[in-house]
Amino acid sequence: MSKVQEGLLYSESHEWVRVEGPNAFIGISDFAQEEMGDITWVDIPDLDNVMKGEEFGALESVKASSDLYSPVTGTVSERNTDLEDAPELLNEDPYANWIIRVHMSDPSELEDLMDAAAYEAFIAK
Amino acid sequence: MASFPYFPHTEGDISAMLERTGVKALDDLYSDVPSKFLHKEPLNLPEAMSEQQVRDFFEKLLAKDAPLAVFAGQGAYDHYTPAVVPYICSRSEFLTAYTPYQCEISQGTLRYIFEFQSMICALTGLDVSNASVYDGPTAAAEAVRMAIASTKGRQLVLLSDALLPHVKRVVATYAKFAHLGIDFLPCEGGQTSLEALKAKLESGLYACAIVPSVNRFGIVEDHSGFAEALHGAGALLVEYCDPSTLAVVKSPAEWGADIAVGDGQSLGIPLNFGGPYVGFMACTKPLMRKLPGRIVGQTTDDSGRRVFVLTLQAREQHIRREKATSNICSNESLMALWVSVYLSLMGPEGLKEVNEKSHAAALYLRSRLLSTGLFEPAFDAPFIKEFVLRTGLDTKALRACLQDAGFFGAIDEGEGLVSFCATEKRTHAEIDALVAAIEKTFKV
């Protein structure tokens, strides 16, 4: 049974968002890391901006690859480059390891995301 | 039913199997095929031949191609193949194996590919090599795709005019369908012009330039300043190499290249009328994930033994489908073995000697041709085994003259230039005979 952390917002493509003021920290859910298996590489291109619903990177495991989609629009203010050398962190604790930090240009986009309860129901389907 | 050596079924086998399958006749297994599409009559082809007939047929047919000593290069070089190479490569454990997806019973294939990758890295000086691609020209086309993927938003590439014609044709074909633009860098004195490169790069629109380390005129190019100019403009340097010459000439890494590609044919693979050859691709570490095709890596098994596996497969078409780095789903594995065995025999010293001896032969050929007075030097630049000369002779007549004397060479390079090549396999006697034939035909 995958863990769903309270207090985060979730997208249908299994990214989570932690909101701190105008900043959104974005990572992947426990469900996503379980589906991927052992993650072998996290690709976080050096982007200036991201658009809601557009790719901001990709994950690879031995037998799968998955693109990462940004749940919000904004400026990329930081990338978690630790993951480039230690992709296993996403398997070990997906909620403690964010992938990018975005300075949101339209926080109202958060309204389209699911809360923990809604996401739990979503992945149970 | 007539029996045939590749079909082990007896009459009894077939009837027993049909019965188990619940049908009466072989054609009943095609009941799902609309009857209008099912061929009941044999095709309009010859009847089966015995093995002896097939052998005789090809022997007679191939006798029509008179043996010619090759004095042509242009991307296909007649170097000597040691007897060990075809002997090892025809071992059926290598020859009849599939792609090494089941690593537990494919360590032989995986290990020689790892050796191939290592030797390509040794020759090019770069960090990462793949398991090979189809040929040199397609390797160059794949390098363009890598460069485009690594320089987001750029849709233009530069090709040196001094690249071999078939490389330019194939790269242009791939680029056209991928909606990429190509601009050509002109030559100056038979070499890719740095000034032209710098001028082009001012636009900031190019993803890469592909330049030949030894070019279509046989000239060893000087690429001082190329990497700096390209990197300064945010573009990649792709070196197209004849890998045999890398034993002596500056390596792609020494020129500052990001990607090196070329054809492994010159590493002991026979001319074979153009194939199979083997394209190689190597790149710097930051480009590793953009490299197309198979890659073999080292790891351990459950018992801690060193084993080799296909790795980084998430780049590939069977996982990424339309988002893959390339559509390639094979390599030229057996030809990579060919190269590995050849390089293991030659070593650094042998490969150097191949170049030195070829160079000596080419120098002799060039001086003998010049001595006829029918040719003039075209460029004053260093070459190894291939060179061009200027001539007023009709190149068709020249080729015909060579053919009559038992030689193939004098490739028309346009604008009154002809290309010759000599490898370590050629002899003084052959060169003397070739020159004598030219003198006899054309010297009035």
Added chain:
Amino acid sequence: MKFYDSLSIELSRPGRKGYSLSGEWSSHMADIPASLCRESAPALPELSEVDVVRHYTNLSQMNFGVDTGFYPLGSCTMKYNPKINEEIASSSAIARLHPLQGPDTAPAAYEILDLTDKALQEITGMAGFTFKPCAGAHGELTGLMIMRTYHLSRGEEARTKVIVPDSAHGTNPASAAVCGLEVVVVKSGEDGLVDVESLRPLLGPDVAGMMMTNPNTLGLFEKNIEQIAALVHECGGLMYYDGANMNPLLGAVRPGDMGFDIMHLNLHKTFSTPHGGGGPGSGPVGVAAPLLPCLGVDSSGFHGNFTVIVKALSYIMMLGKENLALAGRLSTLNANYIKEELRDCYRLPIDSVCKHEFVFDGLINDGGSEGVHGATTLDVAKRLLDYGYHAPTIYFPLLFHQSLMIEPTETESKDTLDAFIAVMKKIAAEAAEDPAMLQGAPHNTPVSRPDETAAARNPILKWQDAVQ
């Protein structure tokens, strides 16, 4: 098979040599300026001839090939590779031919291309072939380039969509993407065939064509092919035939007759040329008459993989028309026989007569229970290695979770199939009893299951990395 651990570089000793070059020329390189020369020699191994021969012979003994044993590998057509083909293709009369030689100096080489072209035309119902493509995926790409060229020649630039069934080989969408085209997936129905009703709404003036494998990757003949081809043609699109599964149709059904306009063949599957551990293959592309002017696409350097083409022609001549027709039918018989024998142990998702291959969806009884993981398709595949067989194709097609795809080819005897069937039944029984034993398989191979995660996380891709 025995484990052998050396790499050639580890056997290297300075001063050893494995070559003998002609003494005709002195070693001479004085006139290349030092500024153009490499600083140090490449670190290649230095070995004697004996070292090299022993090393590679030892490597070969860790390999499985068609000559070693049975390869039930779906979609790969691992048939026997006749030796006469090898003998002819390795003739010195071919080895010495330079690719720029024309018909004046190499008439036989051009005649071989021409004879193969004509034979393939008759076998497929196409009007002409190009031999440039060096593999199946390369054939797809070349074929799509031809498709695009045809539309462009008619001013139909907007045709950029390629329809591909969800059961297609992964190369289909990848080839379309490399050709600058957009992929649209059409669903398969319950019967495993392309769903015609799902196809209709995808058709329109933006469609370049549709790629199909027939029989498809489930080994099922797409019986609605006539209707599908008509619909695609009606909207102005072209039909592309992926020849990966041509084997059962040899001498039985011709793609040209079914309405296909462009196709590729895999000479290394259908026409018996060896796979060589992953190449060289050959993927000639054929087209219908209206597309002949578009056939000249420069997708590789010279004439394609010529010696592979020679092998295919030799095969066609050996078989002749009567045995070509028999090859397709016997491959179909072999597949159906295995399917019927094993369907009690392995789940058969679609119960229908198959062509040259079929797909199981895992074990019926995988031995799993509360707290015990059942044996998967991967475990069955790995256990087969212990019994001296190559594994089937696994986890493809993507339509099922536990796909296990079996293709026996016509060159396997009933005895070989019976022995394989017995082992597959034995493995099913082992799974039911002790799935953990299967999960640890293989147990009898030179090496056991590799740590693929470590390989991908910390790539060691050359011996220079391993030393560090």
